[in-house]
Amino acid sequence: xxxxxxxxxxxxxxxxxxxxxxxxxxxxxxxxxxxxxxxxxxxxxxxxxxxxxxxxxxxxxxxxxxxxxxxxxxxxxxxxxxxxxxxxxxxxxxxxxxxxxxxxxxxxxxxxxxxxxxxxxxxxxxxxxxxxxxxxxxxxxxxxxxxxxxxxxxxxxxxxxxxxxxxxxxxxxxxxxxxxxxxxxxxxxxxxxxxxxxxxxxxxxxxxxxxxxxxxxxxxxxxxxxxxxxxxxxxxxxxxxxxxxxxxxxxxxxxxxxxxxxxxxxxxxxxxxxxxxxxxxxxxxxxxxxxxxxxxxxxxxxxxxxxxxxxxxxxxxxxxxxxxxxxxxxxxxxxxxxxxxxxxxxxxxxxxxxxxxxxxxxxxxxxxxxxxxxxxxxxxxxxxxxxxxxxxxxxxxxxxxxxxxxxxxxxxxxxxxxxxxxxxxxxxxxxxxxxxxxxxxxxxxxxxxxxxxxxxxxxxxxxxxxxxxxxxxxxxxxxxxxxxxxxxxxxxxxxxxxxx
Amino acid sequence: xxxxxxxxxxxxxxxxxxxxxxxxxxxxxxxxxxxxxxxxxxxxxxxxxxxxxxxxxxxxxxxxxxxxxxxxxxxxxxxxxxxxxxxxxxxxxxxxxxxxxxxxxxxxxxxxxxxxxxxxxxxxxxxxxxxxxxxxxxxxxxxxxxxxxxxxxxxxxxxxxxxxxxxxxxxxxxxxxx
Numbered sequence: 001x002x003x004x005x006x007x008x009x010x011x012x013x014x015x016x017x018x019x020x021x022x023x024x025x026x027x028x029x030x031x032x033x034x035x036x037x038x039x040x041x042x043x044x045x046x047x048x049x050x051x052x053x054x055x056x057x058x059x060x061x062x063x064x065x066x067x068x069x070x071x072x073x074x075x076x077x078x079x080x081x082x083x084x085x086x087x088x089x090x091x092x093x094x095x096x097x098x099x100x101x102x103x104x105x106x107x108x109x110x111x112x113x114x115x116x117x118x119x120x121x122x123x124x125x126x127x128x129x130x131x132x133x134x135x136x137x138x139x140x141x142x143x144x145x146x147x148x149x150x151x152x153x154x155x156x157x158x159x160x161x162x163x164x165x166x167x168x169x170x171x172x173x174x175x176x177x178x179x180x181x182x183x184x185x186x187x188x189x190x191x192x193x194x195x196x197x198x199x200x201x202x203x204x205x206x207x208x209x210x211x212x213x214x215x216x217x218x219x220x221x222x223x224x225x226x227x228x229x230x231x232x233x234x235x236x237x238x239x240x241x242x243x244x245x246x247x248x249x250x251x252x253x254x255x256x257x258x259x260x261x262x263x264x265x266x267x268x269x270x271x272x273x274x275x276x277x278x279x280x281x282x283x284x285x286x287x288x289x290x291x292x293x294x295x296x297x298x299x300x301x302x303x304x305x306x307x308x309x310x311x312x313x314x315x316x317x318x319x320x321x322x323x324x325x326x327x328x329x330x331x332x333x334x335x336x337x338x339x340x341x342x343x344x345x346x347x348x349x350x351x352x353x354x355x356x357x358x359x360x361x362x363x364x365x366x367x368x369x370x371x372x373x374x375x376x377x378x379x380x381x382x383x384x385x386x387x388x389x390x391x392x393x394x395x396x397x398x399x400x401x402x403x404x405x406x407x408x409x410x411x412x413x414x415x416x417x418x419x420x421x422x423x424x425x426x427x428x429x430x431x432x433x434x435x436x437x438x439x440x441x442x443x444x445x446x447x448x449x450x451x452x453x454x455x456x457x458x459x460x461x462x463x464x465x466x467x468x469x470x471x472x473x474x475x476x477x478x479x480x481x482x483x484x485x486x487x488x489x490x491x492x493x494x495x496x497x498x499x500x
Numbered sequence: 501x502x503x504x505x506x507x508x509x510x511x512x513x514x515x516x517x518x519x520x521x522x523x524x525x526x527x528x529x530x531x532x533x534x535x536x537x538x539x540x541x542x543x544x545x546x547x548x549x550x551x552x553x554x555x556x557x558x559x560x561x562x563x564x565x566x567x568x569x570x571x572x573x574x575x576x577x578x579x580x581x582x583x584x585x586x587x588x589x590x591x592x593x594x595x596x597x598x599x600x601x602x603x604x605x606x607x608x609x610x611x612x613x614x615x616x617x618x619x620x621x622x623x624x625x626x627x628x629x630x631x632x633x634x635x636x637x638x639x640x641x642x643x644x645x646x647x648x649x650x651x652x653x654x655x656x657x658x659x660x661x662x663x664x665x666x667x668x669x670x671x672x673x674x675x676x677x678x
Contacts (some may be wrong), residue, residue: 352614422579454580462582463515463523466573470586
């Protein structure tokens with residue numbers, strides 16, 4: 001069935017990204033307006049706006065309100081819903097409700113979401129299909145005491161993970177037995193909070209693995225291909241900070257082996273749509289299955305750049321029932337792509353969120369530079385959503401050239417109004433082990449001691465500008481009084497005295 | 501707060517960094533910096549899109565004033581921020597004098613690094629804490645963050661309660677240095 005209209009149950013850059021493909025395919029796009037971001041850019045890009053900003057239920061965030069979203073889609077006779085990432089993207093109930101209401105869900109079946117979303121079921125499926133796994137608890141851990149027992153069996157360090165989790169939330173690494181109780185309670189609290197399910201499981205923690213994930217595309221006719229890997233090892237507290245495709249750690253033989261394992265995982269749940277299979281890669285090139293993300297990923301653009309395939313378009317075609325237009329041997333990885341996540345975060349104080357208004361944003365336009373963003377001049381970074389400002393994706397023939405072009409693009413990526421992770425990107429590009437492709441998930445904690453890079457004279461220039469601005473202000477204030485009283489001017493200095 | 505200089509542009513000003521490094525500028529409004537014994541010109545520009553930058557020794561440095569409160573400045577140069585208080589020679593002297601007078605064993609306050617909700621308080625008043633010990637769990641941006649004591653000492657007072665929402669820089673706890 002051809003999809004003619006599409007509701008995007010998401011916001012920000014991913015909403016705009018999906019709208020672009022919808023427009024290209026002649027599909028009418030609908031988005032949801034919330035009171036939290038009534039002037040967001042994605043609203044303007046869409047063909048239609050569904051207004052949730054009035055009469056909203058404060059107990060449930062707009063993008064999680066399954067019944068309201070379904071009702072709105074039905075009322076407007078929308079053919080399909082794309083959930084984007086986060087929010088309801090991996091909620092099996094939402095996919096099921098769409099199916100029940102005969103709205104095409106642009107994603108896998110609710111059954112595949114459920115089974116892959118449930119980490120213990122997913123691990124069992126992996127085991128049945130001969131995909132390697134790490135040792136740990138067979139299912140959810142009952143209590144701190146059981147966690148202690150299993151941890152002692154598999155050996156420290158161990159990791160506690162939310163059974164319903166993803167994206168690094170609800171995960172805690174425990175290095176010593178004395179911490180297990182506190183960490184268990186942190187992990188279960190966070191899991192309950194974030195996923196409405198306090199279950200956590202425990203597994204052996206590989207100290208310095210690489211995080212490698214494979215992009216899968218599968219249709220409803222049993223055809224499954226992989227589009228190569230993404231290297232996501234540069235992370236902080238399990239949050240990815242940059243991704244590249246391909247990975248400097250893989251050769252064609254290992255890529256083939258891991259790609260086949262990823263396809264096996266997808267086949268184990270009769271997967272269709274786009275999906276991602278995550279692996280840990282150890283130093284000896286042994287790998288183990290982590291989880292499958294049953295949605296489009298934040299970092300999908302690097303795969304699009306090296307394969308030339310529009311993943312959102314393929315998701316829509318698959319949802320319409322089309323067969324994949326290519327087979328595995330048609331997939332070629334062309335060149336190297338790196339995605340830099342530019343977040344409103346203060347890298348000089350532990351990446352804490354830096355809220356505020358993006359006064360101005362500008363980047364270098366170029367053929368091999370792609371910027372996916374949901375903000376423009378005047379956009380506000382709110383506390384309600386994540387802190388992402390933009391994704392800068394650079395594509396070149398080789399990794400070396402991609403890094404070189406990245407340096408140029410980052411230097412010309414200007415943001416005014418908030419602290420950003422741009423200085424972190426500079427620091428990464430300065431690091432010799434990153435440049436050699438020699439890094440793993442401990443890169444930030446062990447290798448990159450300083451999380452930002454400043455050139456020698458920058459502090460001096462900042463200091464100069466502070467004194468300059470201060471001196472200028474004093475001069476201006478003396479010349480132009482700012483306040484008047486009974487028609488007479490009062491200088492700020494007089495005002496200041498009164499306020500004392 | 502340091503009281504500001506009222507005098508005209510000829511005044512010498514000092515930018516004092518958070519790490520107590522003093523940068524002295526004789527005549528900031530004349531846009532010259534004394535650098536390795538020489539006076540070097542500094543040029544300030546605004547591009548057509550409204551971005552400000554400095555040209556210094558033929559290189560371009562992007563500039564953004566993130567925070568400005570009286571004499572306190574946070575300035576971003578090429579993506580890295582630097583904090584200063586702007587002082588006159590007199591106010592700097594006074595500031596240094598007051599700092600020396602301050603009791604070195606005073607209590608240090610632990611502030612919220614970001615807005616969020618207090619999920620748990622891990623210590624009680626009177627408890628001894630080590631440097632690097634987690635003292636509070638703060639939930640922000642959908643993450644539970646451990647707030648760490650950056651000094652060793654005794655918990656003097658706790659200013660927040662469980663489930664309470666806090667703003668950035670709110671004082672969470674006071675710790676008496678050991």
